[in-house]
Amino acid sequence: MSQTTLPIRRALISVSDKAGLLDLARALVAQGAEILSTGGSAKALRDAGVPVTEVSDYTGFPEILDGRVKTLVPKIHGGILGRRDLPAHVAQMHEHGIGPIDLVAVNLYPFEKTVASGADAETCIENIDIGGPALIRAAAKNHAHVVVLTDPAQYEGLIDALGNGGTTLDTRRFYAGAAYARTAAYDAAIAAWFAAQAQDAFPERFALAGQRAEILRYGENPHQQAAFYRDGSPRPGVATAVQVQGKALSYNNINDTDAAFEAVAEFDEPAVVIVKHANPCGVAVSSALTTAWDQALRCDPVSAFGGIVALNRPLDAATAEKISTIFTEVIVAPDAAEDAKALLARKKNLRLLLTGGLPDPTAAGTVVRSVAGGFLAQTRDNGRIAPEALKVVTKRKPTEQEMQDLIFAFRVAKHVKSNAIVYAKDRTTVGIGAGQMSRVDSARIAASKSGEAAKAAGQSAPLTQGSVAASDAFFPFADGLETIVAAGATAVIQPGGSIRDDEVIAAADAAGIAMVFTGMRHFRH
Template structure:
């Protein structure tokens, strides 16, 4: 349905619009009383709702309740307050038109020149883990209607959706009113605000409500993780809108001739929300590597450290059981995997960085250290290194449930690889003798750590630490050679994990010749019999995990 068409010659120009009447309805009370003080001092009539009205009234200012404007009480537990012609006509009247001015007079409705609204905390409610009923009650209806109405009528009305906008409103009161340019900017911010809000609501429904929950239950009951029921795939929304806020522009992108910026998704608790404690500005590549390092370190519940270079691990390790300082021990063991490649790398720890860990890091050229925190002595020591960047993760760090990757002309969306059953209890022994407890622990570590390696991925491990990594090769044989070469003598007696099956026995044979004593791999090749035969001939233990972990 198209809007009304009005003869442009009927419009009267308005630039500065004095504020004589304001509608205020906010959940976030930050700066509210300062704004109310300024409005009252300027003789502005304040119309308000619920707790906002109570807060302003308790501060000693006169307030007109919305119910006295509408002649209708707030009802349905506050679901209906401002959805009334007496409110919306006062916001939407275009007073550049004599006909609108005349109709307001006939209806005995006063115009608003300022609307101050912020919305129910939907994103925060979802992030808190609240149940569905509570989340639904935090979907704002009247608020977005007020915001959009005021923003549409910005020729006559200023709209403020954030306390950050209050100072300019206060200043405008002293200068005779808001300007058209100012109202246009505020309107743009308001429409962006409601668009982001609606996007968050749509994303919640797509990911958490109805079809997804039902199909997730049926899929878990009837289908293995490696082959999800087709019905479980129907929970992708027909349209996708990305909601992210600009944090800041970066010096450049992957290369110096590429512009770049970082955006943050509301409600997330990842690297985009990390606090930088020291060092020069983060680069695009720093963010990419640091996020990959976090992905690797936080795969483990034990104290763990991952060192990343160009999005691939130089080393991953968990702490020894008897380590005096577990996170320092994990770092030393991860660094020992490939000290040459670790030069200029990025370090992620899943525990607070201690003084002992800082002592080992300070003598290694490192671009970034990211962790859930830093002991004061560790922070003081690392701050003596001018160029190292220190990032502290937000509380509740976690990866987003879905991943989005841009391709030409569109986007690929998938559930994140959150498969977390790395226990060997469900593996199938296909060659050699059952592994003892220590070997099983190493195989489970290697299998988990291989998920952080770009495909084709081969990872050799010993005593909870990687000793050789082969990554990103176009065939698995080359990855095997690379892992063995990196490990050197440490390959003998180590265990190996492969992120996907061996298509032929030749790759496995490289590992067997190097002295690997046990292997974990998904299985599933049409030549599995040949691969199994090679392991049996070498009297090497091999398990099929039944799951792969490609990472491109």
């Protein structure tokens, strides 16, 4: 294949999204191209005074079956797929009166948007495009001779190419790749919808698709390349957020912000979550955001520096003022008051993200993680323990306040990397141990950080004195529980299920603390 520039003499345009349509068509006509079109596209062009030929007039075959069949005819697909460099193809096209089509501009029925709108099954099915993908794939396959456009954002580049006499092979190959990516994503969305209709979380073939939102400066480290993709899910979060201010988000910013916002959505009352490296370093629930911020910050003020702050209420000016006193990378909230925005505008590098809502922590969903040669898929951890489901296994029962703190701590532990130990008091974290190979080490680290936080707050006793503790998984031995008792905790919540549960329960009874089993584990790797 050569790099010969090819002019466009005949173009087929059939678009659902009419953005940029008239500019493209007028540029084509100005270069002497004939335009074929269908339905609403043809009407829009005709109404604007752009010369256009209806496909049905061109083919001599009417649109039938309520428009389901209009371009699926030999005269159209022959004009797209015919190779101009093969004499046999050229002869057959001439024999059957098939003229070459040099450009196909198609964007598809809005299936993804239809599904996202909550439309019924029949409406969704009627928005599955058949002719469009066939045209796109045909043009992309024959990109040696045909250019294919699938997005209005591509029109400007094509118009520029027309000014230079036509398209090069490199240009056509680029658009062909984008075309196949579009039809692959479209088919993936349809496959996912059918799987959801069948309540099949893990179909035999699992298709993933996303649309690139931006190229990031780098990945987790400067030597890694990275990009951010949106999958079209309506779940509120960093992918749906509007960035009000601040510099561009980094790979780590996006990852940490997602972790923080998912965690803060666990709580019904005003809550603040501070995250560092995808782990909460302070979480608090209170009657006011300002109080929740003070309490969350007290847990680990050192780690909070340069962290991500998530709120489950609109950000107010008083809370914004408090947060702005320390270096913060990102604040994410459902909304923000105008005076809060004005106040934070002084922090030029601080990113403020407004999501418009909160994710439902109990909603179903699928989480995917890549591994060498494949990927893992699992349902989202939407487990939540109700108080009546808890089983008291010790002689002493938790007090009402302890029970509230236990439930709070266990919800936080769900969002802490395993092995996770969370100390809490008055629905505020007072020590968090994350990501250790030993549960004992997590308990010790959390207690140690609690002592450091107490000193920073001018207190002599560690914050863990009189607290409760949550473990994301069972204690395999009593030593982890004994470490928690030594830190000053008076009650513990854990899944249970160890072969040494009796040993652990006996240790709790010997220490005079309360312990409850949830029967639910929250590993987070």
